[in-house]
Amino acid sequence: MGLDELHARISDKTAQLGVIGMGYVGLPVACVFAKAGLSVLGVDIDPQRIDKIAAGVSPIEGDEPGLAELLSEVVKTGGLRVTTDYEEVRACDVVTISVETPVDADHRPAYRALGSALRSLGPVMKPGVLVIVESTLAPGTMMSLVKPVLEDASGKRAGEHFYLGHCPERVMPGRLLNNLRFVSRVCGGETPEVTAAMISLYCHVVQADLDPADCVTAELVKTAENAYRDVNIAFANEVALICEAVGGDVWKVRDLVNKSPGRNMLLPGAGVGGHCIPKDPWLLVSRAQEQGVPIRLIPAAREINDTMPLHMAKLLDQALAEVGTAIDNARILVMGYTYLENSDDTRNSPSTVLVEALRQRGTEVVIHDPYVAEYQGELVEMAMGCDAAVMMVAHEVYRAVDFEELRSALRSPVLVDGRHAIPSLTGWVHRTIGQSFTP
Ligand SMILES: NC(=O)c1ccc[n+]([C@@H]2O[C@H](COP(=O)([O-])OP(=O)(O)OC[C@H]3O[C@@H](n4cnc5c(N)ncnc54)[C@H](O)[C@@H]3O)[C@@H](O)[C@H]2O)c1
CATH class of the missing domain: 3.40.50.720 (NAD(P)-binding Rossmann-like Domain)
Known part of the structure; x- marks a missing residue:
């Protein structure tokens, strides 16, 4: 699938979305896209978390207005399905990644979760998929780590066989849904065309500026x-x-x-x-x-x-x-x-x-x-x-x-x-x- 066709599928919501990492960021992201009418697959390596979400129960226990109700609704309607099995990601046209990106004791970026997610994703990427990293990254990481690891794991080339973008999240616990919907976002695509496709995706859920970058x-x-x-x-x-x-x-x-x-x-x-x-x-x-x-x-x-x-x-x-x-x-x-x-x-x-x-x-x-x-x-x-x-x-x-x-x-x-x-x-x-x- 070429980028134009993908862009059209994103715009008419027939694109299937995969969300890798169903934590504080990924869970609400998956829910709001499912509510907006996209078919969403949530992926996490934590089977207990996935079991809970599959039962329509939020694993987040703090005050999170609207999240538990929304999750229960989108699981019931079938808008959101979840799995620990990366094989199912083969069907996804767009994949967002929201795994943790901590630093080590010496304050250096520790990309173990990100590296592992990319290596699991590479072999199951659909041709023409758009991969958007939502996790927070040290400047330069998309090109120095995400791109080469995905190319290596998939045997495919970015910009030709798949497309890359970075759209960092601006949510805060306690206001996850509100922030997702009403706080502006920066859509950083590998090319202006990828950025345009990203903006078409996020405008389904974000009612604020989507700034191209x-x-x-x-x-x-x-x-x-x-x-x-x-x-x-x-x-x-x-x-x-x-x-x-x-x-x-x-x-x-x-x-x-x-x-x-x-x-x-x-x-x-x-x-x-x-x-x-x-x-x-x-x-x-x-x-x-x-x-x-x-x-x-x-x-x-x-x-x-x-x-x-x-x-x-x-x-x-x-x-x-x-x-x-x-x-x-x-x-x-x-x-x-x-x-x-x-x-x-x-x-x-x-x-x-x-x-x-x-x-x-x-x-x-x-x-x-x-x-x-x-x-x-x-x-x-x-x-x-x-x-x-x-x-x-x-x-x-x-x-x-x-x-x-x-x-x-x-x-x-x-x-x-x-x-x-x-x-x-x-x-x-x-x-x-x-x-x-x-x-
Ligand atoms: N928590 C926040 O308020 C917040 C706000 C803005 C941005 N961010 C950024 O978003 C990213 C995610 O943060 P979070 O708070 O959601 O983290 P989190 O720890 O709550 O969630 C990460 C999830 O990813 C899963 N995971 C780890 N490795 C995986 C793999 N290989 N495949 C599939 N799933 C995997 C974990 O099991 C976990 O459920 C980080 O980069 C963070 O800096 C977080």
């Missing part, structure tokens, strides 16, 4: 937008540390800074987590660093954000000292273990860093999180016998906690708030990140 521009935009966020959060965190040191209140300072035209200071906090923000800055810089380009700001921002959970331990230490308890002998209630409020996603969670640091000092830790099966329980009961509580995630349920009850459960009324989620409490030793205090 080439592959490397799409790679750069995605990684730069997340690095931008990381750097700006690091700035807010650094100002918070300065405020604590010089007698200020970062929350008041931020409000007033943002009254100055063109300023948009972000929220400081107990740390940055998730699959994307902690690693996308490293993806952005990786190729340039290899070439000896001096990269300073982005790694410095990473370091600042990575140390914020340890700063929480320091605030705890100071607050406990006020009630005469040494942190090494204390028992601490950690409120929230995910990286984001009202989500079940624990990837790169700042709480893991705090918990490890506390345990290394001999501190006993009790973890509560309503979205993580392992840490569910009655908060007040779990607080009994603890010397202090530390709020790491501003889950909605924490805002509704009865603090009088919590106070009577704790051995001493100590609360450290890493998210500025709790209004001022009287009768407590209450510390909020970015606010100075006089002991």
Whole structure:
């Protein structure tokens, strides 16, 4: 099939779509395309995940408005089928890839999942298929890795026997469907004709700009937008540390800074987590660093954000000292273990860093999180016998906690708030990140 014919099939929705990787990104993508009327095949190597999705049940357990209902609907109508068997991908005219793209401990891109997906896809590619990578990539990866691996695995040539594009996702857990439908996208095709076919595909589901680009521009935009966020959060965190040191209140300072035209200071906090923000800055810089380009700001921002959970331990230490308890002998209630409020996603969670640091000092830790099966329980009961509580995630349920009850459960009324989620409490030793205090 030539590109013109494929483009026509995409436009009239007779093209069959394969979605490889049915995680936080791939699952909602598959659902919205199925709802739009395309026949969709979802592929994942995790059989438990596939069984769940095949039964119409979402494996994502955080608050994800509309997703569970939409999944159940498209599975029932047959618009979405799922499999672990790549053989079935032979029928697909378009394939999107949304597998994880983390970095290793040395911050280098780790493309094990991507490489494996490409090697499984290559031998089953239909002639003339359009392959779109939605996973986030280090700039240059489409041409230096995706293209040669697919050519090698398929024995086919890009631009002749198959077509390549990169359309990175801009979703965020908690708003997956909303972001998919209403946030603009960058469509980076190997050629302008491929880009045009990609735009025809995404306009079935995206009600926002679909900006044409080439592959490397799409790679750069995605990684730069997340690095931008990381750097700006690091700035807010650094100002918070300065405020604590010089007698200020970062929350008041931020409000007033943002009254100055063109300023948009972000929220400081107990740390940055998730699959994307902690690693996308490293993806952005990786190729340039290899070439000896001096990269300073982005790694410095990473370091600042990575140390914020340890700063929480320091605030705890100071607050406990006020009630005469040494942190090494204390028992601490950690409120929230995910990286984001009202989500079940624990990837790169700042709480893991705090918990490890506390345990290394001999501190006993009790973890509560309503979205993580392992840490569910009655908060007040779990607080009994603890010397202090530390709020790491501003889950909605924490805002509704009865603090009088919590106070009577704790051995001493100590609360450290890493998210500025709790209004001022009287009768407590209450510390909020970015606010100075006089002991
Ligand atoms: N999570 C987000 O909020 C978000 C937002 C924007 C972009 N992204 C990017 O999207 C990509 C996917 O992220 P995610 O959060 O959906 O990851 P995820 O871990 O939730 O999902 C990845 C899925 O791919 C599957 N998988 C791994 N190897 C496979 C293979 N060889 N064949 C088939 N399936 C395979 C895994 O089993 C998993 O279900 C990443 O590049 C990420 O940076 C994520």
